[in-house]
Amino acid sequence: MTLTEMIDTLKTKFNPSKVINSLEKTAGFHNKSDTDSEGNDPGEDLKNNPYSDSVGDSVKSSSAVKISQNGVSPLIKMINVWKIYEMGDTEFAALAGINLEINEGEFLVVLGPSGSGKSTLMNLIGCLDLPSKGTIYLNSKDISKLAESELARIRGQMIGFIFQSFNLIPTLNAEENVTLPMEFQEADMQKGRKRADYLLEVVGLSDKKQNLPSQLSGGQMQRVAIARSLSVNPPIILADEPTGNLDSKTGNYILNFLDGLHKKEGKTIIIVTHDLEIVKLATRVVYLKDGKIEKIETCTKEKPCELGY
Numbered sequence: 658m659t660l661t662e663m664i665d666t667l668k669t670k671f672n673p674s675k676v677i678n679s680l681e682k683t684a685g686f687h688n689k690s691d692t693d694s695e696g697n698d699p700g701e702d703l704k705n706n707p708y709s710d711s712v713g714d715s716v717k718s719s720s721a722v723k724i725s726q727n728g729v730s731p732l733i734k735m736i737n738v739w740k741i742y743e744m745g746d747t748e749f750a751a752l753a754g755i756n757l758e759i760n761e762g763e764f765l766v767v768l769g770p771s772g773s774g775k776s777t778l779m780n781l782i783g784c785l786d787l788p789s790k791g792t793i794y795l796n797s798k799d800i801s802k803l804a805e806s807e808l809a810r811i812r813g814q815m816i817g818f819i820f821q822s823f824n825l826i827p828t829l830n831a832e833e834n835v836t837l838p839m840e841f842q843e844a845d846m847q848k849g850r851k852r853a854d855y856l857l858e859v860v861g862l863s864d865k866k867q868n869l870p871s872q873l874s875g876g877q878m879q880r881v882a883i884a885r886s887l888s889v890n891p892p893i894i895l896a897d898e899p900t901g902n903l904d905s906k907t908g909n910y911i912l913n914f915l916d917g918l919h920k921k922e923g924k925t926i927i928i929v930t931h932d933l934e935i936v937k938l939a940t941r942v943v944y945l946k947d948g949k950i951e952k953i954e955t956c957t958k959e960k961p962c963e964l965g966y
């Protein structure tokens with residue numbers, strides 16, 4: 658199958674979590690070592706360039722989506738949101754009446770024990786799933802009952818996903834993986850390829866553009882995934898345990914990168930993590946328990962939030 662054919666197929670059927678997970682499983686990505694086999698210090702790349710003003714300006718100026726905030730409406734607003742799974746005769750509420758407002762430019766960390774509903778919440782915010790009940794506004798638009806095609810369009814424009822398991826497409830090289838979201842948006846691909854090259858340079862992988870994921874180390878794959886998440890310059894970045902399986906150097910790199918995206922580019926960042934260093938960067942922490950918000954803590958520079966409950 659050619660690249661164009663593959664993109665067309667994915668475009669019609671696109672559901673990132675399902676399509677890419679199955680591709681990942683084929684490639685056995687979940688078990689791949691995450692250590693940078695070349696012993697490179699990814700932090701060096703960061704120190705060298707990514708958040709110089711010129712880079713930030715360049716990314717900003719190509720922003721695909723205008724946030725229609727009027728200074729009053731939150732970027733994301735969830736009103737009495739439920740997600741109920743049916744299993745035979747029984748029902749299970751993974752989310753049970755969530756009320757949450759997230760403003761543009763927040764760095765929100767979602768904490769909670771296993772099974773508390775973190776991924777379910779992220780899937781709803783990321784337009785990967787619909788609530789069973791309740792209303793979700795994204796950029797003042799009600800997204801709670803949209804058709805999949807419309808949801809996919811909004812997802813493509815608004816959300817950049819950084820998942821621990823990389824979600825790279827194994828048959829596409831690094832550059833093609835980064836250009837893919839732009840192809841979905843039917844962007845000018847001459848500019849798209851330039852932007853992909855630029856983003857791969859930002860994450861320190863200019864010399865690996867032609868490499869397939871299987872020809873990259875775990876840390877390098879995560880950096881390609883970050884470049885891809887920024888390719889359409891989305892205003893919201895969703896990250897699920899982005900430093901989970903990475904060695905400490907690569908973890909620090911990701912940490913600094915997320916901090917830069919938040920502080921220098923004003924991106925709204927929403928992260929599920931158990932990494933204390935990420936929690937320390939948060940502006941607020943939401944604690945979930947049994948599908949409900951147990952508490953929300955506001956963090957400050959003087960009193961950063963912690964992992965504790």
Ligand SMILES: Nc1ncnc2c1ncn2[C@@H]1O[C@H](COP(=O)(O)OP(=O)(O)OP(=O)(O)O)[C@@H](O)[C@H]1O
Binds near residue numbers: 743749750774
């Ligand atoms: N498709 C599904 N069908 C039935 N139950 C589900 C489904 N998806 C999730 N659940 C249940 O919903 C609850 C919340 O799941 P979720 O994955 O959101 O938790 P989590 O907080 O992300 O957990 P973890 O930290 O272990 O990843 C769990 O009890 C889970 O078993």
